Amino acid sequence: MPSSTAASSQTSTDQKSAENGSFSSLKLNATLLARLGKAGLKEPTPIQKTAIPALLAGHDAEILAPTGTGKTACYLLPLFDHLLRKKKNTALIIVPTRELARQVTEMGTLLAARPELEPFAVYGGTQDDPDRDYDVPPETARLIVATPGRLLDMLRTERVESASCRFLVLDEGDRLMTAEFRDEMQGILALLPRDRQSVLVSATGSAETMAAARQFLHRPVRIEPEKGEKPSIRQAVLFVDKASKPTATEALLRRHPDRSAIVFASTRDEVDLLTKQLRKRGLKVVGLHGGLTQPARNAAIDAFSSGKATVLVATDIAARGLDVEQVGQVINMSPPEQPDTYLHRIGRTGRAGRMGWAATLCSAEERKTMRKVESTLGLKLVALPVPTLAQDTPARDNPERDTPARSRKH
Numbered sequence: 299m300p301s302s303t304a305a306s307s308q309t310s311t312d313q314k315s316a317e318n319g320s321f322s323s324l325k326l327n328a329t330l331l332a333r334l335g336k337a338g339l340k341e342p343t344p345i346q347k348t349a350i351p352a353l354l355a356g357h358d359a360e361i362l363a364p365t366g367t368g369k370t371a372c373y374l375l376p377l378f379d380h381l382l383r384k385k386k387n388t389a390l391i392i393v394p395t396r397e398l399a400r401q402v403t404e405m406g407t408l409l410a411a412r413p414e415l416e417p418f419a420v421y422g423g424t425q426d427d428p429d430r431d432y433d434v435p436p437e438t439a440r441l442i443v444a445t446p447g448r449l450l451d452m453l454r455t456e457r458v459e460s461a462s463c464r465f466l467v468l469d470e471g472d473r474l475m476t477a478e479f480r481d482e483m484q485g486i487l488a489l490l491p492r493d494r495q496s497v498l499v500s501a502t503g504s505a506e507t508m509a510a511a512r513q514f515l516h517r518p519v520r521i522e523p524e525k526g527e528k529p530s531i532r533q534a535v536l537f538v539d540k541a542s543k544p545t546a547t548e549a550l551l552r553r554h555p556d557r558s559a560i561v562f563a564s565t566r567d568e569v570d571l572l573t574k575q576l577r578k579r580g581l582k583v584v585g586l587h588g589g590l591t592q593p594a595r596n597a598a599i600d601a602f603s604s605g606k607a608t609v610l611v612a613t614d615i616a617a618r619g620l621d622v623e624q625v626g627q628v629i630n631m632s633p634p635e636q637p638d639t640y641l642h643r644i645g646r647t648g649r650a651g652r653m654g655w656a657a658t659l660c661s662a663e664e665r666k667t668m669r670k671v672e673s674t675l676g677l678k679l680v681a682l683p684v685p686t687l688a689q690d691t692p693a694r695d696n697p698e699r700d701t702p703a704r705s706r707k708h
Contacts, residue, residue: 557626
């Protein structure tokens with residue numbers, strides 16, 4: 299009996315908090331307002347204040363904003379509002395990676411006001427995951443979160459019904475429009491009903507990818523942050539030879555042991571080698587790349603999100619869709635070839651209004667790539683001296699001195 303009373307009291311508190319907050323001024327469904335606390339949403343971010351009313355009004359939209367600004371809630375809240383009003387409609391959210399599908403599904407589950415609104419995830423690689431059958435969505439599912447290839451297969455075999463889809467989201471739409479997914483996305487477009495509301499969400503977008511995306515959108519409104527907003531990520535470059543990068547990375551991690559960190563490496567082999575080296579040095583590290591089974595990938599993300607591991611060493615599969623608010627710093631083992639990738643990487647820190655820190659290690663042969671990143675993005679990174687390890691730094695064993703092999707990507 300006491301537990302029931304406490305639960306009732308907590309529910310009442312959550313409802314009053316939500317109703318008294320700024321979200322109530324956005325005219326969202328009252329049932330949704332009562333769910334905001336469960337998803338950790340207290341007050342709308344600037345981009346949410348602009349985007350949510352536009353989507354509630356039924357407009358197609360391009361939401362272009364840096365990572366960490368709350369773009370997922372920008373579309374999930376209007377989407378759920380739509381589904382609560384339109385009982386027979388369904389919605390699709392298309393994402394480029396399993397990790398983003400998982401992230402969106404988790405947040406959607408927290409916001410779903412009714413069981414039939416809980417998102418159902420559809421993505422490849424699930425044959426290794428015994429926890430759930432991802433092949434056949436239940437007939438009652440009204441929200442599908444999917445990667446392009448698996449979604450197209452299900453649309454063609456009618457395991458996902460497209461005719462009732464009246465709300466479409468392209469999350470990380472810039473990547474969905476690249477050659478990697480071009481055929482699948484064209485196949486999906488041909489099967490979607492024309493009478494729908496469509497939303498593209500991204501942190502970056504070239505003229506080419508945005509032009510391709512407009513095949514999915516009808517007279518979209520463009521929603522961006524106001525000019526002059528202060529950046530929340532301090533950025534620097536450290537010039538260091540390749541052989542010294544593992545030691546420099548460890549020194550950066552130990553300089554701020556209270557900060558959790560994501561370290562981006564270029565290949566799977568580099569991830570595995572650096573993870574092994576840092577573990578030998580006594581750090582709590584997990585690795586993440588596309589060569590791992592889905593349960594192993596989930597376990598690595600869960601360990602990092604929960605704080606059991608303070609360092610995540612990853613390829614660029616962690617650059618999109620990994621929403622861990624407490625990430626204090628990002629370390630790039632090398633400048634990425636694509637400037638947009640740099641933005642997605644550093645966007646893992648400085649989230650939800652927090653100050654973040656990003657450092658890029660650059661060898662002499664990588665300076666041209668670093669200059670390309672800076673010039674394309676209009677940046678001029680501060681050059682900092684390479685930190686050194688204290689003589690008494692604890693270690694379980696000496697780190698292996700080896701140069702990371704050039705190998706498989708992601």
